Amino acid sequence: MVGALADRHRNHQPPADDGPVQLRRVRRHQRLPGPAFSPVSYDWLVIGGGASGLTAAVLLAQEGRRVALVEKSPRLAPLLRGFRRGNFHFDTGFHYSGGLGQGEILDLFFRHLGVSERLRTTPFDLTGFDRVREPGQAEFAFPVGEERLEERLCREFPGQEKAVSGYLAEVRRACAVHPYLDLDAPLAGSGALFGLDGTSLRKMLSRWTDLPRLRRLLAVHTLLYGVPPEEAPFRLHASVVGPYYQSVHGLVGGGLALAEAFTARLAELGVDIFLGRGVRELLFTPAGTLRGARLEDETVVETRGCVATLHPTLLPALLPEGVFRPIYRRRLLALxxxxxxxxxxxxxxxxxxxxxxxxxxxxxxxxxxxxxxxxxxxxxxxxxxxxxxxxxxxxxxxxxxxxxxxxxxxxxxxxxxxxxxxxxxxxxxxxxxxxxxxxxxxxxxxxxxxxxxxxxxxxxxxxxxxxxLGQYNPQPRTRVANLLLAGQGVAAPGVLGAVLSGFLTCGEVIGHERLRERVKACR
Ligand SMILES: Cc1cc2nc3c(=O)[nH]c(=O)nc-3n(C[C@H](O)[C@H](O)[C@H](O)COP(=O)(O)OP(=O)(O)OC[C@H]3O[C@@H](n4cnc5c(N)ncnc54)[C@H](O)[C@@H]3O)c2cc1C
Known part of the structure; x- marks a missing residue:
């Protein structure tokens, strides 16, 4: 049978404890006749209930801000939830991640977000979490741990010891200067953090080795973010693979467990959630100050600030003409x-x-x-x-x-x-x-x-x-005060990238040093 994933809502069995507080709030909003006004005015409205939006909503609510979250899908975190067919639950947007080992970066983020006690990690195979099969070659297994990886690559490619250790040191260095991958790294201006410039992964690999098979093996994880090695910025690649080279875990219950942990946390923090209707337009005062959002069912949600985590090319359509400068608008639309x-x-x-x-x-x-x-x-x-x-x-x-x-x-x-x-x-x-x-x-x-x-x-x-490389990379700040961007399109792909983008963006509100100190305190 070839089914369509699109109708999987029908087959998903909702968890029994799906946050009654949250559902009560949602129903309260749904009863309002349209056009309607939400009964409260918010400090922050988060658009999109994926990993980045959930992170941003929790971070801002933890700081005592009044937060609302709007998700266009009928359920929070549609990408993380997966779906059910027969006896099988299929994960969609989360299978495994780096950075989930004790005290590693994603573990610390989850602790600070108050979701880690609801999650149980499960380690991947230490001897080979990712195994590569190529025609005419024995299987190559990526072991967990950088030293083991170095040792295995050196064994597989005799004579390439200098190349292997040199390249892995470059990956380490790139991660060590990233202030949200290494909390002890000096805090550079976040604006310069994610410019897509520098060397491509292919060039970096060519600098170290001329063995095509070694180069291909070290580039195989570009498949985790869908950019070919000649276009992938090495810095971005390092930020994706670096954490995987340290440790590799899944979550018991997969992405659904993560979605549920966030849902429960939002309920604890009193975040109001609007489901099943997206934001249709952002509203401004005549002086150009953000004042709210109109949802697809005409409900108006008043807010002083907004974190948008939807695909950045969709943002200009939510704004009145002239709010963004034409060049910025064109840049977003051209992504x-x-x-x-x-x-x-x-x-x-x-x-x-x-x-x-x-x-x-x-x-x-x-x-x-x-x-x-x-x-x-x-x-x-x-x-x-x-x-x-x-x-x-x-x-x-x-x-x-x-x-x-x-x-x-x-x-x-x-x-x-x-x-x-x-x-x-x-x-x-x-x-x-x-x-x-x-x-x-x-x-x-x-x-x-x-x-x-x-x-x-x-x-x-x-x-x-x-x-x-060469493409404009959206930054957390837009040209509109209090309208910020987050999401995999801003920082890096993957759950770690999306969560990190939530921190990066909220760091603009909370203060980067202050936020990093709080995460460090979870060590
Ligand atoms: C098949 C697949 C497998 C993956 N496997 C892994 C993995 O193993 N490990 C890993 O770390 N990562 C994995 N990823 C990547 C990871 O899932 C994503 O990078 C991450 O979840 C993205 O989160 P996000 O919040 O940036 O985006 P999204 O989850 O896409 O969130 C954006 C949300 O905005 C909502 N939205 C859009 N428009 C509006 C609107 N107008 N109003 C309100 N809401 C709106 C959308 O419905 C969406 O829910 C995988 C991705 C895919 C597709």
Whole structure:
């Protein structure tokens, strides 16, 4: 069966303890006849209830600000929640992360946010959390821990010791100067932090080694953020892989557990939540001061400040003409998306534990670089998981362009045939590359259109904005006082990147040094 991910709300079984306080508040707002006014005026309104918006809402509420959060989807954190098919829960936006080891950066962020006591981490395979399979080569396993990684790479590539240690030292250095990855790093002006300049990953790798296979292995994690190595800024790559080289964990209960932990925390903090209707426009006084937001059901929410975590290209449409300078507006609108992908959610009937605590990268011939790669992960890495699997394969931009005007649930037959064909091909390639995974049954598939419509992004690129060299990188501050940006498009992709962006942006409000001190106090 090839299902559509878009209708997964139906299949998701909501957690029993879904925050009664929150639901009461939501209902109170929903009863208001439209056009309506929210009964309170807020200090901050957060647009978007993904990892970054949840982080921003908690941080601001913890500082005693009156906060409202608006999420266009019917449930908070749609990307993190995943969905259910039959007996299997499929995670969508969270499988594993670096930085979750005790006292590491994401662990400290979660502690400061007050969500860590509701979360239980589960370590990935220390001997090989990510395993790379290439035609004609023995499997290469990335071990957890930088020293072990260095040792293994040196063993695999004799004569490359200097290259391996030199390159890994560059990664370390890049992370060590990042004030929100290393809380002891000097605090540079945050404006300069995320400029997408400097050296590309490909150039950095070429500086250290001319072995194509070593270069490809060290670039394989670009697949986690959908930018090819020649376009990926080395600094960004280092900030993504650096934490993975330290430790690798999943969460018991996956992304859903994270969504629930945040939901409970927001309820504790009294954050008001508006679900199932997005922000349609931001409202300003005649003097140009932000005063509120109008939601899609006409409710007006008064606020003095706003953190927008939606895809940055969607922001200009929420503002009256002339609020942003034309050049800034053009820059936002011109942001490209990360590479789209075809995702398959399946069940492997042949008993195996290949994906338990580890992922597989299936690569094509060396000369094809990272084209034709497949990333495979388990549907559930917690105890008692079945053998559900998720396969993500990047596809060329525009692969589903011809169906872009169709809507979820009513896509044409040609689109369904395309998905069935892609799924069949993917299953063939997975079973060839991983004979352990025989008898794969397809439970659901997703294309860029699925992601676009489900996550309310313009094009459905898997990881939001394409963080590529030469492209403008949105900063937390906009040209409008008290209108800030956060999200994976601002800092870096991944749950760590999105959470970090919440800290970076709220640091502009709370004070970076003060905020970093508070996080340090969680050590
Ligand atoms: C298939 C897949 C697998 C992934 N696997 C991992 C992984 O293993 N580990 C990892 O660390 N990361 C992973 N990621 C990346 C990670 O999930 C994201 O980087 C992160 O969750 C993004 O959070 P965000 O808050 O920036 O964006 P989002 O979660 O997209 O949040 C933005 C929110 O804004 C809402 N919105 C849009 N418009 C409006 C509006 N007008 N009004 C109100 N709300 C609006 C959207 O509905 C959305 O919920 C994965 C991503 C994908 C797609």
């Amino acid at each position: 490209e998306d990360s590479l789209p992908a075809f995702t398959l959610y399946g069940v492997c009937r042949k008993p195996n534990d290949l994906l338990r605590g580890r992922n597989i990268f299936l690569l094509g011939p060396l000369k094809k670089g990272l084209e034709d790669s497949i990333y495979l992960t388990a549907a559930d890495n917690g105890p008692g998981s079945g053998s559900g699997l998720i396969a993500i394969a990047p596809v060329p931009s525009g692969a589903v362009e011809r169906w872009k005007d169709s809507v979820a649930g009513r896509r044409p037959a040609g689109y369904e045939a395309y998905k069935a064909e892609q799924a069949a091909q993917l299953v063939r390639r997975i079973e060839e590359g991983c004979p352990e995974l025989g008898g794969i049954e397809v439970m659901a598939t997703a294309t860029a259109l699925t992601m676009r419509d489900y996550l309310h992004t313009p094009k459905g690129g898997l990881y939001g904005v394409r963080h590529r």
